[in-house]
Structures are given as C-alpha cells and as structure tokens.
Amino acid sequence: xxxxxxxxxQVLLVVAAALAAxxxxxxxxxxxxxxxxxxxxxxxxxxxxxxxxxxxxxxxxFFSAAMVSAPSTDNPFGVNSxxxxxxAFPGLNTLGLSITxxxxxxxxxxxxxxHPRGSELVLVLKGEIMVGFTSxxxxxxxxxxxxxxxxxxxxxxxxxxxxxxxxxxxFMAMFDxxxxxxxxxxxxxxxxxxxxxxxxLTKTFLLGEDEVSxxxxxxxxx
Numbered sequence: 001x002x003x004x005x006x007x008x009x010q011v012l013l014v015v016a017a018a019l020a021a022x023x024x025x026x027x028x029x030x031x032x033x034x035x036x037x038x039x040x041x042x043x044x045x046x047x048x049x050x051x052x053x054x055x056x057x058x059x060x061x062f063f064s065a066a067m068v069s070a071p072s073t074d075n076p077f078g079v080n081s082x083x084x085x086x087x088a089f090p091g092l093n094t095l096g097l098s099i100t101x102x103x104x105x106x107x108x109x110x111x112x113x114x115h116p117r118g119s120e121l122v123l124v125l126k127g128e129i130m131v132g133f134t135s136x137x138x139x140x141x142x143x144x145x146x147x148x149x150x151x152x153x154x155x156x157x158x159x160x161x162x163x164x165x166x167x168x169x170x171f172m173a174m175f176d177x178x179x180x181x182x183x184x185x186x187x188x189x190x191x192x193x194x195x196x197x198x199x200x201l202t203k204t205f206l207l208g209e210d211e212v213s214x215x216x217x218x219x220x221x222x
Contacts, residue, residue, distance in 0.1 A: 028096030028177050037061045038086050038093035048178070049086060049093050062091040067101045067172070078108025078163070086178040093178060100173045104129065104163035111186060112160045118180030120153040120173050122161070127169025133159035145171075158185070191219040 037057045038049035052061070064084050071080035085098040092098055098118075102110055104127070122131050124145045131151040132142030144164055145151045153159045155176075163169040189196055189204075201212045 028094070030096070031094040035062075035091065036094040038090035040087065040090060049090070051093070052090070064089040064091075067099070070103050070170070073103050073105040073108055073168075077111060078105035079103070079110045079161075081110070085180070096176060096178060098175045098178050098180060100175075102161065102171055102173060104161065104169040104171075106163060106165070106167060108163045108169070110161040111184060112158050113182060113184045114156055114158050115153075115175065115177075115180035116156050116183060118175035118177030119155040120159070120175055120180070122151045122153065122171050122173050124149055124151075124169070124171045126171075127163060127167060128165035129169050129171055130162040130164045131159065132162075133157045187219060187222055190216045191222050 033051075035057070036051035039052040040049060042050045044050055066082050066084045066088060071082055073080045080103050082101040083098070084092070084100065086092045089098070104110065122129075122145065124147055126147060128144055128146050130142055130144050131153070132140055133153045134140050134157060136157075143151055161171065189201065195216075198209055198212060201207070201216075202209055205212065205215075207215075
C-alpha cells in the first residue's frame with residue numbers, strides 16, 4: 001500500500017511540474033532581462049531579434065502610435081489591419097505580446113486565417129462583429145460580439161471576423177506572442193509563388209482547370 005501511494009505521489013508531482021511549465025511551453029519564453037528592444041537592423045539572424053545596446057535605447061522604443069488612425073477599407077474584402085508586432089514596434093521584443101487594429105467596412109470581412117504562434121483575444125470597440133473559429137473536429141464556434149465585449153480564438157485555429165452591423169466596425173486583437181504569424185489559406189492556395197500545381201488544386205476542390213483558373217484570377221495582386 002505504501003509503495004502504491006508513493007507511486008501515485010510521484011505521478012502527481014510529475015503532472016504538477018508539467019502544468020507549472022505549461023505557460024512557458026505554450027507561449028513566448030519569458031525574458032531574461034528588463035527589456036530587449038529589437039535591433040531591426042542587426043546583421044545576425046536569430047529566432048526573433050537581437051537586443052539593441054542598452055545605451056542606445058530611448059523612450060520612443062516603448063511607444064507606438066500605429067493604432068491612432070483608421071486605415072482605408074476600400075478593397076474587395078472591406079477590411080484593413082494595422083499590426084503592432086515586434087517588426088513595427090521594437091519595444092515588444094521578448095515580451096510575448098502584440099496587438100492589431102482591424103477596421104471593417106459595412107459587410108466587410110477579415111477572411112478565414114490563422115496565427116500559428118499565438119492565441120487571439122478580440123475586443124470590439126465599434127459596431128457588431130461576428131467572430132468565429134473552427135476546431136480540428138470541423139466544429140464552428142461563433143458569436144456576434146458587440147462594443148466592449150470580448151471573444152477569444154485559440155492558437156493556430158482558422159477564424160474570421162465579419163461586420164454584421166449597419167455601419168463601420170472596429171476591433172483590437174491582442175496576441176500572446178510578439179510575432180503571432182499569419183496564414184491565409186486562400187492566398188496559400190491561389191496566390192503562391194511559384195504557383196501551386198494545377199493538379200493539386202483541381203483534385204483538392206474537385207473542379208476543372210477553367211474553374212480553378214477563374215478562382216485564381218480573383219487573387220492576382222494579393
């Protein structure tokens with residue numbers, strides 16, 4: 001009996017240790033110093049960005065006005081996103097967070113996409129926006145989110161935002177990664193360079209070459 005209890009205690013300790021380590025595994029690693037402002041001009045390539053010398057860091061390295069102005073949504077999707085990731089906001093380097101402002105025209109859509117390196121917390125600031133994501137089981141979860149309401153999208157899952165209100169809409173998307181990444185499946189299939197083999201597309205979508213070519217023509221220039 002004592003041996004059984006000892007074995008169970010060891011299992012519990014292993015599980016507890018794994019849970020304690022989970023935040024470090026599932027998000028950007030914790031920083032090793034107060035800050036590490038990204039040196040975007042560094043010649044050395046690393047997974048992220050090397051730090052600027054502390055003596056060259058200034059107040060504005062920790063400031064961004066990227067979210068102030070509303071960008072134009074005059075495009076086929078009626079959407080425009082302004083990203084404050086580490087490449088545009090060097091002070092975010094090693095801090096494990098970033099933010100994006102997304103404006104939607106009436107009826108505008110932020111097409112299905114995913115962020116392979118970050119979960120997303122959506123805060124609607126204006127309008128009514130349907131936010132939805134699909135799980136690995138192809139289950140759709142969605143909700144119409146209104147002003148000052150929140151919706152969370154788990155890391156790596158395909159999701160979208162659709163303006164279902166009568167006017168313009170605006171939301172902020174916060175990420176637990178300094179560079180969450182962006183994968184848009186339509187562009188990854190129809191706007192790659194070099195082009196995706198026609199046979200792959202026709203067999204994937206069960207369409208003829210003319211139909212696939214017509215679809216590809218809609219994404220020229222994206």
